[in-house]
Amino acid sequence: MIESVSTLKKLRKHQFLLQEGDIWNFNAFVCEGCFRRYHIDENGNEHTLQFSIENWWTGDRESLNLGTPSKFNIEAIENSVVLLIHKDQFEMVCEKIPSFSNTISSILQKSMTVSQKRIQADISLTAEDKYLHFVQTSPQLASRVPRNMLASYLGISPETLSRIRKLTARK
Amino acid sequence: MTDHFYNYLKKLFPITEEEFEMISAVTIQKSLRKKKFLLQEEDIWRNNAFVSKGLLRIYSIDDRGLEHILGLSVENNWTGDIESYTSGMASNLNIDALEDSEILLISKDNFKDLLKKIPGLDTAMKKLFEISFIESQNRILSNISLSAEQKYHNFTNTFPEISGRIPQHMIASYLGITAETLSRIKTHNTIQK
Numbered sequence: 001m002i003e004s005v006s007t008l009k010k011l012r013k014h015q016f017l018l019q020e021g022d023i024w025n026f027n028a029f030v031c032e033g034c035f036r037r038y039h040i041d042e043n044g045n046e047h048t049l050q051f052s053i054e055n056w057w058t059g060d061r062e063s064l065n066l067g068t069p070s071k072f073n074i075e076a077i078e079n080s081v082v083l084l085i086h087k088d089q090f091e092m093v094c095e096k097i098p099s100f101s102n103t104i105s106s107i108l109q110k111s112m113t114v115s116q117k118r119i120q121a122d123i124s125l126t127a128e129d130k131y132l133h134f135v136q137t138s139p140q141l142a143s144r145v146p147r148n149m150l151a152s153y154l155g156i157s158p159e160t161l162s163r164i165r166k167l168t169a170r171k
Numbered sequence: 172m173t174d175h176f177y178n179y180l181k182k183l184f185p186i187t188e189e190e191f192e193m194i195s196a197v198t199i200q201k202s203l204r205k206k207k208f209l210l211q212e213e214d215i216w217r218n219n220a221f222v223s224k225g226l227l228r229i230y231s232i233d234d235r236g237l238e239h240i241l242g243l244s245v246e247n248n249w250t251g252d253i254e255s256y257t258s259g260m261a262s263n264l265n266i267d268a269l270e271d272s273e274i275l276l277i278s279k280d281n282f283k284d285l286l287k288k289i290p291g292l293d294t295a296m297k298k299l300f301e302i303s304f305i306e307s308q309n310r311i312l313s314n315i316s317l318s319a320e321q322k323y324h325n326f327t328n329t330f331p332e333i334s335g336r337i338p339q340h341m342i343a344s345y346l347g348i349t350a351e352t353l354s355r356i357k358t359h360n361t362i363q364k
Contacts, residue, residue: 039312047316049308062305065298105297106257108304113254115307116241120231122314123347124239155315 001096005089011076017058018074024063026084030056033080036149037072048153051077051141057107058082077149127156128164173198175223176275179247183299184291193288197281203227203268209250210266216255218276222248225272226336229264230344240345243269243333249299269337319348320356 008031011017017035018024035058037050049072052058063070064087085093094101121133131154135142142150151161173195180186180194203209209227210216222244229242229250241264244250255262256279277285286293313325326346327334334342343353 039316041316045316047312049312049315061301062308065301065305108300109253109257112300112304112307113257115304115311116253119307119310119314120239120241122311123241123345124231124233124237153315 002085002093002100005085005093007084009082009084011080011082013076013079015076016073017076017082018060018070018072020071020073021069022063023067024060024070025087026059026064027087027090028058029083029085030054030058031081031083033076033078033082034144035074035080035082036077036145037074038149038152039071040073046149046152047155048149051138051145051149051153053141053144057111077145122155127154127160128167130154130156131161131164132168176221179221179223180292180295183295186289186291190289190291194277194285194292197277197285199276201274201276203272203274205268205271208265208267209274210252210262210264212263212265213261215259216252216262217279218251218256219279219282220250220266221275221277222246222250223273223275225268225270225274226333227266227268227272227274228337228341229266231264238344239347240341243330243337243345245333245336269341314347319346319352320359322346322348323353323356 009017011033017028018037020040030052032054035052036048037052037058037060038046038048040046050058058074060070060072060074062068063072094104117137121130125133134150134154145153147161147165148158151158154161156164176194176198177186177191180191201209203225209220210229212232224246227244227250228240229244229252230238230240232238242250250266252262252264252266254260255264286296313322317325323342323346326342339353339357340350343350346353
């Protein structure tokens with residue numbers, strides 16, 4: 001049943017799954033590769049909200065739930081494969097398969113916990129500790145993601161990140 | 172107090188009197204004086220907590236003894252530690268009352284039971300959860316993208332009902348900036364006006 005409503009989509013590196021101003025109507029499961037969700041501010045600076053690798057979900061829940069144009073871009077930063085389920089069909093599957101619905105709820109609760117932990121890190125840690133926290137909690141991402149994108153995820157400048165990496169490498 | 176909760180729930184979904192009776196039957200009222208705790212770190216959080224009056228904050232204390240405010244909840248909002256709630260592990264957060272407050276508590280088991288028996292409540296809670304998830308994403312965006320000054324204006328514009336009710340150093344701790352930086356921003360603004 002889930003298979004019949006799913007569409008596979010291949011994206012090459014640098015291609016977009018979502019561009020700002022568009023409305024996001026899908027649930028997207030990453031089968032292969034890596035996606036980055038980011039916002040571009042008035043000065044043209046990019047701010048990365050999320051990296052999603054294999055077995056993670058990506059998308060914009062604000063646009064999905066409220067039907068508003070997205071303020072985010074979702075870009076493949078590696079050649080990637082994603083499985084898409086339209087929100088209407090996703091709801092239908094959730095209604096028909098309660099265990100699927102429960103699994104999705106608990107995934108959402110986990111994402112909420114991750115968000116809360118990130119907020120906690122953002123408001124309480126120094127730039128150096130933010131970097132170390134990221135490396136500890138997401139080692140699989142730290143080695144895969146370009147440094148300028150990592151800096152934009154941590155909310156620090158690429159220069160600061162490069163200084164921190166030199167400092168921590170020496171330790 | 173129960174009238175207040177009834178009216179709140181009525182706005183969320185078309186609730187019947189029987190359904191409200193089921194909810195009231197498992198709801199515990201708790202009065203919390205200013206500075207008293209609803210949760211202290213190392214305890215396990217096992218409740219759903221609705222603020223019917225007052226103001227609560229949820230925060231962590233770091234190794235240096237500094238407080239970092241993760242959330243502020245006024246009337247008609249919920250509070251709690253979702254990580255401890257879902258994992259059953261000890262919390263590293265504290266929740267205390269910043270004003271004399273009235274809280275309604277429903278235990279995790281009772282709440283689960285209510286969600287099963289009252290589909291309208293289940294749908295409404297899922298919607299509320301989505302909204303708080305969206306809010307948390309927007310707070311992350313603000314944290315990583317805005318200057319200290321923009322963060323402050325964003326906060327006072329988004330939560331005018333909270334910013335007038337809490338001391339400045341707590342706003343700074345919520346925004347992740349120092350009290351000195353916040354004071355400089357405010358002085359700077361006064362001069363500009």
